[in-house]
Amino acid sequence: MVTLTIDGIQVTVPPGTMILEAAAKAGIKIPTLCNSKRLIPFGACRVCVVQQKGRRGLMPACFNPVRNGMEILTNTPDIIKARKIQLQLILISHPLDCPVCDAGGQCELQNLVYEYGVSENSFKGEKANLATDHVSPFIERNLNRCILCGMCVRICDEVVGANEISFLNRGFKMKIGTDFDRPMNCEFCGQCVSVCPVGALNDRMFLHKARPWDMKETQTICGYCGVGCTLTVGTKNGRILRVRGDESRGVNQGTLCVKGRFGWEYVHSPERLTSPLIKKDGSFVKATWEEAIGLVVKRLKEIKSEKGGSAIAGLCSPRLTNEELYSYQKLMRGVLGTNHIDHAGGYSYAAPLALRESLGYAASTNSINEIRKADVIIALRSDLSETHPVIKSEGVLAVKRRKAKLIVVNSRNIYLNKFSAFNLLVKPGSEVALINGMMQAILQEGLAKEEFVSSRTEGIEALKQSLKNYSPEKVEALTGVSRASFVEAARLFAKAVGGVILISTGQASEKKDRDLALAASNLTLLTGQIGKENAGIFILGEKNNSQGALDMGLTPGWLPGYANLGNPSERERFEKSWKLSIPEQEGMGALSILQAAEEGKIAGLYIAGENPLVAYPDSSRTKKALAAVDFLVVQDCFLSETASLAQVVLPAASFVEKDGTFTNADRRVQQVRPGLYPPGQARPDLWIFQQLSKSLGYKLNDPSAKAVMDEIKNLVPLYGGIDYARLDNPLGLQWPCSSADHPGTPFLYEKDFPAGKGKFIPVEFEEGPAETESPWFLITGPTMVHSGSLSLMSPGLTRLQGESYVQVHPEDARKLGLEDNQKVILRSKQGQITVKTLVSWNAAPGLLFVPCHFGQVGGNCLTGRDLTITKVQLEKV
Amino acid sequence: MKASEPWERAGDKIRLQGFNLELWKYEGEPGSLIPLLQAAQRDYSYIPEAAIHYISDIVGIPPAQIYGVITFYTQFRLKPLGKYLLRICNGTACHVNGSKLMGQVIEDELGIGVGQTTEDGFFTVQSVACLGCCSLSPVMVINEDTHGRLDPRKIRKILKSYQSAG
């Protein structure tokens, strides 16, 4: 540690700390114009100058590390004079159009000019006169206001890794721009806007909407993906005006993706449901809550008494809060008497459950911010820049700052390869064979962590036995990856100080997800990359509360907190507390529910927030199944494709209109806070569940989300210490958190595994059934811009990407004589779609990619429910 | 981008035809950016957009950053040289003998300043330190031909003769 004094105040900080941070620790604020804690110090603006006692000259505080015994002065007349001069130099070319500038009120230049009283300027020069960029989506560039601090260029490079913008020209003509000054065409994450200290880069949606101090700002959690970024939502007069990230809060530390920052427009979409709807003679008519709930209750009661609870089923979206998900399963199980409940198609959570088998907990092992400190990262079948952009930034930080090695295992040439040391391009579905091959290489070369294996794991013999079949030659043949590269990747991972494996889940096969997660778990156990910081396995859920849905027992066989439904004493524990009885029989999963519906066995289906018609595989079969249900209730923000088939539609609140908690991909329970009231008659899902239950004659729980969490924490030991008062902090709490004084668990298995030892569970690679008639492999998945149906209701996002497409590799395109943007028909056994081509090197030869959004022309029109690899035919129109 | 440029679009990448494939030996070496840009400029007389993308692939530096480097150094051009490269001498002797005025005349006649190329792609004007024929000052060289003892009238006549020669 280093001790120094700053303006007479003594501070002790770790070596390498910059004077600026040390001063902050001493409570002294030094002005800055080119510094952000998210960036490497740059030293461009020189307003942060300070003086070392006994030395002449000034030095930038952001750029100079502390030394023992230093005496730093931050506020002498010399310093103030120097800062004033710097400000005057900046003001030579600055337009000072503050009254019409959106940064007004939160502009760091304006604030400093005010603070230092710079009212005159003895320097004269021309004002900058550059054209404003009115064209780029989401971001307005008015470079006349630019002070060339370089923060936008640096964040786009250091954190985002997109390098869209750069310094151009030199001297007086220097400016920020793209190559050939074209409009921006990038990730539109808006990080550049968020760091710009002045009004040079602006959020286009926020232009001239409000002064910052006129808005109410609410800290909440993003409603899109499992990263769980903290959003600061600015509202005024009942409308969202701006969303930004706050660098002192959340796992994202200010970083957001295009969906989180700019994808909120759906909240104010005119298509939002504002009243319950009841179908009469084939068309919907508006109804009151009493009528709608009355009808739902009447019909569900009838079904229950005629056919029993097992004729009722429920599908619920992992977008809901923990409190809602918990209440939903309580309502379905206890009040309506059915265990046929599921979420996210039932195929998105095989990976965490697999980790539960091998390691103990059904979740990521470590914390998201540890990824940036790892030195080897395997992105296993994870197109992170599309699925979890903020996790991609963690990877970028690791690679760029710590020279970490990124190993990409994918069947496409994904964008992430820009940063990878190894691009292991596998044949579709052969990831497991590759991991097995890596483990075999590790064993052969004696790189396994013997001590860890012998003291903390069991089942190594069975693993060794099964790996015998995975010689480098064979794995090379199975995966198509050269042995030299995967063996070298294996060595790297085995020798890493911190080795991390990232697996994003969602649109993949259940069987494959389980195998993939088990293979990853075997690899980390073999190499001891688990139970320590900066290592482990991450299961990155597709939706904002994918983890919570599992924790809250939204599955046919698990009660909240992974209590086994089949175990009478576990069941009893819940029954006693609820004063309800729970059916003994394990329920059906989502796809079985649809199957049963098709066979006429499901009379009542209650869907909350899910849109199976778009999100589940084999759309045409899903449609048949839904049509066969006697009574379909759908609760949603929009009249989704699924809702339009319903008899009753209940209008739900969006995530900014309710309170509760989400649990993100690193087991972090975080508080969701309302910034708005729901439109019209729309209500939070929790309210709806409680009203329904009340009308069914049972008080579900106390009305507030807080009270429901209090109920949860008494029944779910993992959440035992989760309390709203404790959640009111910038980072939430990570389960397991067993009691009020438990600090939460940043990484799991430090001392032991819940079952004592970590289990090796060998997995064999099975080649999918060889289908020969259809030549093309089809991969479906999310894209960076969209996530299910909500994002499609945001005009800004659909302007970026408004229609479905099929990505084709240029070599294939050449062979087929296909142009970019040409219409083609894709046909599988399940259906066909007509889409336009997008010729891209990101595809791989022989493999097509179609986004899974876009209802009638999305990938799910082609996929099958058996969820093995889909193959399709391609024809030109 | 002009159709006559030596590039080919394949998917979302641009491939340059005839670009020296040997240059791939610099793959992953950001330090070789400048020599690569010089090579491109030597081969094409300027740096085509396609070359920027190609070089970006080789050295792993993003296009925006390469564009930043190109615009930083005066040696690089983003437009083809004109058919006639007009270099006006600005050495001591020429300077003393009125090269500044000659430069102004050229600018008035062609409508472009030093470092620029006329719209029709005919002339590119550059200024050089000394052409080594001070006895003829003020001097300019158009492609290989030296024109000395310039005065405004003479300059106009010379430029006309090139223009009418086509």
Ligand code: SF4
């Ligand atoms: S929006 Fe994001 S990707 Fe685009 S320039 Fe800004 S920081 Fe870079």
Ligand code: SF4
């Ligand atoms: S645009 Fe903003 S962030 Fe970028 S250099 Fe200029 S002032 Fe700095």
Ligand code: SF4
């Ligand atoms: S979608 Fe995911 S990565 Fe993007 S801002 Fe929201 S939580 Fe963060």
Ligand code: FES
């Ligand atoms: S903040 Fe230190 S030089 Fe800009």
